[in-house]
Amino acid sequence: MRKIFNILIVGAVILSSSSCKKFLDVNQNPNNPTTDNQVSPTLVLPQAIVTSAAAMNNYDNVGAWTGGYKANAGGYGGWGTVWTYDFTTADYAAVWTGTFEGINQLNYVINNSTANGPFKYHFAMAKIMRSFLYQKLVDQYGDVPYSEVGQGLNNLAPKYDKFSDVYQAVFADLTSSIAILNTAADANTVAVAAGQDPLFGGSGAASLTRWKQFANTIRLKMLIRARNVSALTAWVATSKASLPTASADYLTDDAIVQPGYTSTNANQFNPRWSVYAWNNTGASLGSGLSNVPTPWILSFYNGGKLADDVRGQMIYASYGTNVSNNISGNTITFIGPSTNQLGYDTEPVKRGVGGSYWYSGKPRATRPTGTTANAATDVAGVLKGATMGTVLILGAESYFLQAEAALPSVNLVAGNSETLFDNGITASYNYLGKNSAGTYIWTTPASTLVTNYKAANTTKLTVNFAATTTDEQKLEAIITQKYIAVNMITSEEGWNEYRRTGYPKIINGANGALETFASIKSAKATADKLPTRILYPAIEFQVNTENVPKGVTTTTPIFYAKPL
Numbered sequence: 001m002r003k004i005f006n007i008l009i010v011g012a013v014i015l016s017s018s019s020c021k022k023f024l025d026v027n028q029n030p031n032n033p034t035t036d037n038q039v040s041p042t043l044v045l046p047q048a049i050v051t052s053a054a055a056m057n058n059y060d061n062v063g064a065w066t067g068g069y070k071a072n073a074g075g076y077g078g079w080g081t082v083w084t085y086d087f088t089t090a091d092y093a094a095v096w097t098g099t100f101e102g103i104n105q106l107n108y109v110i111n112n113s114t115a116n117g118p119f120k121y122h123f124a125m126a127k128i129m130r131s132f133l134y135q136k137l138v139d140q141y142g143d144v145p146y147s148e149v150g151q152g153l154n155n156l157a158p159k160y161d162k163f164s165d166v167y168q169a170v171f172a173d174l175t176s177s178i179a180i181l182n183t184a185a186d187a188n189t190v191a192v193a194a195g196q197d198p199l200f201g202g203s204g205a206a207s208l209t210r211w212k213q214f215a216n217t218i219r220l221k222m223l224i225r226a227r228n229v230s231a232l233t234a235w236v237a238t239s240k241a242s243l244p245t246a247s248a249d250y251l252t253d254d255a256i257v258q259p260g261y262t263s264t265n266a267n268q269f270n271p272r273w274s275v276y277a278w279n280n281t282g283a284s285l286g287s288g289l290s291n292v293p294t295p296w297i298l299s300f301y302n303g304g305k306l307a308d309d310v311r312g313q314m315i316y317a318s319y320g321t322n323v324s325n326n327i328s329g330n331t332i333t334f335i336g337p338s339t340n341q342l343g344y345d346t347e348p349v350k351r352g353v354g355g356s357y358w359y360s361g362k363p364r365a366t367r368p369t370g371t372t373a374n375a376a377t378d379v380a381g382v383l384k385g386a387t388m389g390t391v392l393i394l395g396a397e398s399y400f401l402q403a404e405a406a407l408p409s410v411n412l413v414a415g416n417s418e419t420l421f422d423n424g425i426t427a428s429y430n431y432l433g434k435n436s437a438g439t440y441i442w443t444t445p446a447s448t449l450v451t452n453y454k455a456a457n458t459t460k461l462t463v464n465f466a467a468t469t470t471d472e473q474k475l476e477a478i479i480t481q482k483y484i485a486v487n488m489i490t491s492e493e494g495w496n497e498y499r500r501t502g503y504p505k506i507i508n509g510a511n512g513a514l515e516t517f518a519s520i521k522s523a524k525a526t527a528d529k530l531p532t533r534i535l536y537p538a539i540e541f542q543v544n545t546e547n548v549p550k551g552v553t554t555t556t557p558i559f560y561a562k563p564l
Contacts, residue, residue: 041109041122046196046259048109052102052129053198053257053390054271058094059136059492062534067495068296068517069487071342074327074349076290083343083519085531087554093537099137100149106130107150115180118190121203124180125192128215129199131170131177132392135218138163138170139225139496140534142559143549146170157544163559164231171222174215175242181208198259199392210255216244217251217398223412224405225500225560236412243405245414247423251398254431256438258389263375269386273374276356277383282370288356292338295513300484302335304514306463307456308484310449314381314432314442315487317357317367325351341513343521358488359383363442377435382488385436394431396485397493399424403478409471421465421478426450428485462504479503499532499561532557 064070065082072079081087109126113119137144146166148158161169185191185203192203200210223240226232244250262268266280276288293316299305301312302320312319318336325332327348337357338350354369360381361367368376374386403420405412429449433442440446457463461473462480479501483494497503506516508528522529531554540548557563 038112039108041113041119041126042190042193042196044105044112045109045122045126045192046198048102048105048126049129049197049199049257050259051105052099052133053392055095055098055102055133056390056392056490057271057275058092058098059140060272060488060490062092062095062140063486063490063492063495064291064488065342066531067483067491067498068294068342069491069494070291070297071294071340072345072349073290073292073338073340073352074325074345074347075351077345079343079345083521085519085522085529085554087531087535089535089538089541092534093539095140095534096137096537097539099133102133103130103149106133111150115176118188120180120183120189121185121192121208122190122196124177125197125199125211127173127177128211128218131174131215132218134166134170135222136492138166139558139560140492141536142533145544145547157547160547160549162231164229164235167222167226167232168235171219171239174219178212178215181212199255199257210251213249213251213398214255214393216249217255217393217401219243220250220401220405220412224401224410225496227410227412229559231559240412243413247399247402247415247420250402251393251395253395253427255392255394256389257392258438261387261389263371263386269374270388270390272390273383273386273388277359277386278355278370278374280371280374282372282374284354288354288359289352292340292350292352292357294341294517295339296341296517297487298337298339299514306460306484308453310444310453311429311432311484313360313362315358315360317353317355317360319360327351339513341520342517343519356383377437378441380433380435380442382432384434388436389438391431391489394427394485394489396424396427396431397482397490399427400478400482400485404475407471407474417474417478418465421474421481422450424478424485425453425481428481429453431489475501476503476505496560499558502562531555532561 072083081091106126106129109122110130113123115123134144134146142163143160144166145158146161146169148155151158194202196202197207200207220243223236223243227236261270264280266274274285276285278284301308309320316337321336323334323336323338325338325348330348332348334350338352340349355373358381359373361373361379363380364378368379376385379385399420402413402415403417403424404410406415406417406420426446429446430440433440433446435441454463461468462477465474465477468474468477479497480503482497483504486493506518506528510516511520516528518529533554533556535552535554536548
């Protein structure tokens with residue numbers, strides 16, 4: 001795997017004259033593609049996939065702050081709009097620029113290959129990855145540039161397309177890409193080598209199957225998210241017939257980008273590790289020290305809402321043990337991990353920990369730290385080590401999407417919702433129980449952990465699916481379990497689903513840490529004090545002034561949002 005980085009470095013050098021400079025210079029347009037040099041798609045595709053994966057950190061960060069997964073730790077200040085929700089065009093701008101950096105590189109592959117030429121598999125994979133990025137982008141912003149992106153100097157200010165048009169175009173791209181992957185290679189077809197595909201490993205039969213599963217899972221997510229949107233209901237009704245009915249045609253495992261991250265060179269660490277854990281000298285990083293989980297999310301593990309000590313131990317350092325913080329000369333003792341409700345800053349506020357509280361060190365008896373943690377191969381959980389892969393879509397999310405889609409009131413695919421629901425929980429334990437190499441190392445099998453989890457929560461309808469009697473109760477169970485599964489992995493999906501469904505339930509207007517995950521510093525007029533979206537970034541108002549939508553605020557609902 002390490003040799004893959006040789007290819008990525010070549011790709012990065014080739015693209016550096018445009019993409020790297022472009023995203024450091026705010027006076028240039030992030031919607032423009034890379035066109036400076038004619039380079040083989042075989043070199044650009046792997047770099048584009050890794051760039052796309054790196055952008056996922058930005059999405060998770062938005063979801064973690066707004067969706068109740070993390071809060072400010074004590075000893076740090078300057079949080080500003082993070083806890084007031086008075087977002088500006090400078091807040092979370094990396095979501096936009098990071099996504100378009102990936103789109104630009106993928107457009108290069110697409111523009112230099114064809115659906116029936118020698119690079120047809122590169123073409124299809126690039127289109128699927130671009131569709132994945134656009135689906136993520138539209139779900140955060142709504143209207144975005146699409147149809148005029150990729151024209152280079154011929155169009156420096158692409159128009160914004162309606163979210164509904166982009167959704168339909170992206171869905172069509174996914175469908176046509178699946179058809180390409182279903183065509184056999186001929187004598188002229190250039191195979192995608194394993195080193196050119198850090199997501200699924202090339203164009204062998206097994207890898208192509210996973211690419212198609214990935215594309216189908218994105219298509220299913222889009223139809224679920226669009227099904228109650230008036231501008232898209234007719235399209236959903238006609239498009240659902242193209243969805244496969246077998247669960248095996250959707251992701252059955254996690255979609256993870258692994259280009260061969262190393263534990264010795266900080267430039268080659270997993271991007272998430274480089275935000276929360278330790279650098280290559282063993283020094284703790286600021287985000288790990290300054291962020292802590294919320295009491296709200298911890299309540300889904302420690303009995304406040306649900307009992308799930310195993311996932312609590314998998315995810316959190318010091319879970320369930322005595323912890324002491326020395327704050328201004330005073331010692332406070334509590335049951336770990338440290339928590340805080342977003343916006344609370346009156347001392348004593350509990351402190352973060354080196355490597356962050358999302359690095360448990362389990363199942364080891366002693367938590368490794370510093371450079372030892374970077375290279376550890378026997379740690380499970382959310383942060384596993386510097387060499388862990390980057391998740392695009394969890395297998396758990398795929399199963400929960402299918403479980404919802406199979407509900408009679410939704411009726412998008414066939415299937416048994418209860419079985420799919422249980423598979424989703426199993427997949428969550430399975431991912432968390434793996435080490436950085438993707439090997440399950442937890443001492444108890446995931447299937448047994450699920451049985452124990454259900455036994456510990458027999459009276460809880462969000463766990464005991466068999467006890468639910470209505471589709472609405474089933475939907476609440478599905479979304480709540482998805483919310484738990486994506487915790488600090490793809491947290492934006494938890495926030496997105498809250499906006500779409502209202503689950504997990506909060507008490508509007510409440511301030512209690514187990515009643516709501518809204519910031520206590522928010523003065524927003526919305527009933528639950530939460531923002532409804534992030535804003536278009538400042539760069540768009542600088543370089544695409546005429547086209548960027550005006551009048552959008554943090555209280556402008558996203559298109560799939562459930563009315564408050």
